[in-house]
Amino acid sequence: MFKQVYLSTGRGCWVMSRVFDQGYPWDICYDTRFQTLSRNKLPTSTALWLSEKKINEWFNHAHYGLQLRDSNHQEPFVNDELPSRIICGYVVVKPMLTEFTETSAIFDDGSIEENIDVVVFATGYNYSFPFLDNSIIKVDDNVNLYKSVFPKNLEKATLGVIGLIQPIGAIMTVLEMQARWITRVFKGKTV
Template sequence: MVCTGHFLNPHLPLEAFPGIHKFKGQILHSQEYKIPEGFQGKRILVIGLGNTGGDIAVELSRTAAQVLLSTRTGTWVLGRSADWGYPFNMMAIRRYYSFIAQVLPSRFLNWIQERKLNKRFNHEDYGLSITKGKTAKFIVNDELPNCILCGAITMKTSVMEFTETSAVFEDGTVEENIDVVIFTTGYTFSFPFFEEPLKSLCTKKIFLYKHVFPSNLERATLAIIGLLSLKGSILSGTELQARWATRVFKGLCKIPPSQKLMMEATEKEQLIKRGVIKDTSKDKLDYIAYMDDIAACIGTKPSIPLLFLKDPRLAWEVFFGPCTPYQYRLVGPGKWDGARNAILTQWDRTLKPLKTRIVPDSSKPASMSHYLKAWGAPVLLACSSTYL
């Protein structure tokens, strides 16, 4: 198993920024940034607005003289808590939301999504709205809007060029006396320990069967674990990948022959080159769809109709409640006897750390109430399954 993941080699696109070699200040990639000490009182330009760029900008805004945050495309900003203060991922990643998202038109869902996100704060007013024609993206950051609101962070367009001490932006504005430029421009992944043609093939996700097995191997003796982007927990996805890979290695699960996999991947690559279909290899995968796909290969995907017949209470929690990894321990290889109880009591464990001050005679919400509340606005939250 190769578990090196996405974040192997820093991507530092200096050639895309004219004049950067003239710049006399400090230049570093986010991989080199560790702590805010050493940046006190400085004017800092952060390039790139992903999760890393937002986190670094917020942290430095507490000590730096000024933080400028440059973005080409903008982003939607999500908080870690959702409605009623519950954890966002537990509220958003649910099977019945995914079902609704498949039924309703995507344009309608996007409209609902934008209204809901702008209700927290207007992204256009904060300089965060998505550039027209660009694909929508999301980051998770609770403090960024407040930092922009109080002036600790200033949003900027993309950088057009650098001088020795300043940056010129696409909107024509110039920021002088910049001390530090931090590139939060992501990473590239590679497999330098492989020989060709495997080395080049594995860098193309299209040639990885279900993002795990290289298509050109006659025997499935190699698995790439964690080289995926999910709209949910990557750790849960990698665990399921590893469970599948070990069973394939042992011969307990089969995958299609390499000739078939290579033919299908090659045909898809040609269609992408000709513009017939879109290249989605860099897009985040739907969490529940991908987890269910791998679980079906193992034999651990829960059957909702069967659950409603055998155990209606559990079925209700599985379909309407958070899609947590316990669901893939209910049946099949690796079945855990405690999975049912873990699912039925997951909200108790979630809220337990918050119960440090109990108000006399206050009613404790039952687990069912969380789902009854959610039913009150199913359409408004249907698009939440696409947030992460």
């Protein structure tokens, strides 16, 4: 059992509940034709402002120390329990971590937390395809795939990548559709 959990974030993060307007799942409310049309037609700054306003209806991220510190769009963290864990004191939000000592952590604001036993780094990941030649799939900041599936550098579609996307909503249905499309392309039934 942990005595105290510290959550250190340098940029902040959007935390969303699975339950959205009128008790519906958030992806069903957010991913409608009307919502998508309005997000695509409005200026980016206005669309981001509206999204931020809606996300902050559940709880104000600034009150919890989770307000985003830059204006870049960031994928939300879907978790129903984090705000209540912060309120109860089970999780303490800290600013960016700057240094570790043998048993303590030093944060950007100068605060030091002693007797740290376990550290979990959840800093993201890098894409890599070490089993493929760089001429097939070049990995830099993003992976250049046609419709997020087929490498553009191949003359014929003989390789498909499944799941290298971040959809709004459930990923399993998107993976299934990608797999169906890839099999149809491989069979020559579609392009």
